[in-house]
Amino acid sequence: MKVYKALTIAGSDSGGGAGIQADLKTFQELGVYGMSALTAVTAQNTLGVQGVYPLEPAAVARQLDSIGEDLTPDAVKTGMLFSSEIIRKVSDGIRRYGWKNLVVDPVMVAKGGSPLLQQEAVRALAQYLLPLALVTTPNIPEAEIIAGMTIAGIDDCKEAARRIAEMGSRYVVVKGGHGAEPGAVTDVLYDGTEFTYIESPRIDTPHTHGTGCTYSAALAAELAKGRTTDEAVKTAKAFIRAAIEDGLGIGSGHGPTNHFAYMRRLRGEGVGDND
Ligand SMILES: Nc1ncnc2c1ncn2[C@@H]1O[C@H](COP(=O)(O)OP(=O)(O)O)[C@@H](O)[C@H]1O
Ligand SMILES: Cc1ncc(COP(=O)(O)O)c(N)n1
Numbered sequence: 001m002k003v004y005k006a007l008t009i010a011g012s013d014s015g016g017g018a019g020i021q022a023d024l025k026t027f028q029e030l031g032v033y034g035m036s037a038l039t040a041v042t043a044q045n046t047l048g049v050q051g052v053y054p055l056e057p058a059a060v061a062r063q064l065d066s067i068g069e070d071l072t073p074d075a076v077k078t079g080m081l082f083s084s085e086i087i088r089k090v091s092d093g094i095r096r097y098g099w100k101n102l103v104v105d106p107v108m109v110a111k112g113g114s115p116l117l118q119q120e121a122v123r124a125l126a127q128y129l130l131p132l133a134l135v136t137t138p139n140i141p142e143a144e145i146i147a148g149m150t151i152a153g154i155d156d157c158k159e160a161a162r163r164i165a166e167m168g169s170r171y172v173v174v175k176g177g178h179g180a181e182p183g184a185v186t187d188v189l190y191d192g193t194e195f196t197y198i199e200s201p202r203i204d205t206p207h208t209h210g211t212g213c214t215y216s217a218a219l220a221a222e223l224a225k226g227r228t229t230d231e232a233v234k235t236a237k238a239f240i241r242a243a244i245e246d247g248l249g250i251g252s253g254h255g256p257t258n259h260f261a262y263m264r265r266l267r268g269e270g271v272g273d274n275d
Contacts, residue, residue, distance in 0.1 A: 005033045006224040007067060007099070008217060009060075009090055010079030010107075011040040011052075011116065017248075017256025018044070018110075018210035019079060025259040026217035026239070032224050035073060037063035039090075040082050042116075046209060046251030049114035057085040064093030075101035075224035077216050080116040084124035091128035101223040104133040104169065105216035106142045111209060111254060122146065131168030135229060137216045138164065140178040154186060154197075161190035171229050173198075173219075177211060189233055196230070198237050207247030207255035214257050215240040238262060246271045 006027050013019035020036050027034035039060055043051035067073070076099045081087050094102060106125055108117045117125070122145055130136060130146075138160075140151050146167070147160035151174075161172040176186040187198040218239040222232035242265055243257035250256070261271065 003033050004031070004221075004224045004226075005035060005071060005073050006217075006220050007035045007037065007073035007076045008079065008220070009037045009039060009064070009076065009081070010213070011042050011082070012038055013042055013044045013210070015045040015209070015251070015256070017046070018213045022210040022213040022256070022259065023077065023079065023217035023220075026214050027221050029259055029263045030218060030221035030225075030235075030239070032074075032221040035067055035071060037067065039080055039086050040116075042080075044110070046253035046255050048112040048253065049110045049116075052082075052114070052116070054082045054086065057083070057089045060086050061089040061093060064090070064097075068093060068097035068099075072097075073099055073224070074226075075103065075220040077103040077105060077220035078129065079105050079213055079216070080107045081121065081125070081129075082116065083118050084121040087121055087124040087128055091132060094132050100134070101220070102133050102135075103216050103220045103223065104129050104136045105212055106136065106138050106146060107212065108142050108145065126167050130164065133169040134223065135171040135173060135219060135233075136164055136169035137173045137175060137212070137219065139175045139212055143174045153180075154188065157186075157188040158190070158195055161188055161195070165190055165192050173233060175212065175215065177208070187233075187237065189230075191229070196233075198233065200237065200241050203241075203244045203247075205244060205247050206253075207249060207257065208244060209254045209256045211240055211244060211257055214243055214259065
């Protein structure tokens, strides 16, 4: 049996709903062996972020070397990268080992507003990481910052996707969770030529902690298994839709999405005892 392997390069969320923890749970659910290189430790729960402790850039580089010297990921995703120094180490590592199928989730702030990327690091992200990306998955506020424009509707999402593709990302998905459309969420996929709209009903829930991490991890897992980008984007959307629909009301703030939901439904099981 071929073992498909995916690597996440991201921060730790002690609460388990976002970051490395969300990524590894998602890889596991989708049948992919997960590996991780930590960029930062966050002290976090459903109420917010209580502390951010970045790792030394050399510690990030060393983790990538340990993986690269011995293991070959079939896909890689990046999440919280925190600083331009860490971004440089990450892009150096990805280039050194020739890793393909890179999904860049340009994480900038946590849902409560705590910064997870230093402002001056946005340039480094665009300069060093986007040219290596197969797919970049900004939410609307991230797309506004990277593309340098305000987004007020679908046409603006398309323009931002075009600009981000020009920076070197082969595909771009501008995710619609922060959009103003009542009742619906539209993600805009751009392949450098054409746009595809991935729509779903807007789920009314406070339990959306980790949606972006989970979505990009599902995308990377599917790419690791050899799916095309179009197929991977569809499955990632189905995975996150189920995870939000069955969101977990644990903790007293914004609960995490339900990483079990997609596979439980495929197996014909109910939502289980988690909620
Ligand atoms: N309320 C919601 N209902 C349905 N889908 C959602 C909702 N919020 C986010 N999504 C989906 O979750 C994924 C992550 O979107 P988004 O919330 O925009 O990103 P982020 O978590 O990075 O802010 C996207 O595929 C988006 O369509
Ligand atoms: C360590 C870490 N990485 C990323 C996020 C963003 O989470 P979301 O997916 O909700 O945007 C987070 N809250 N913490």
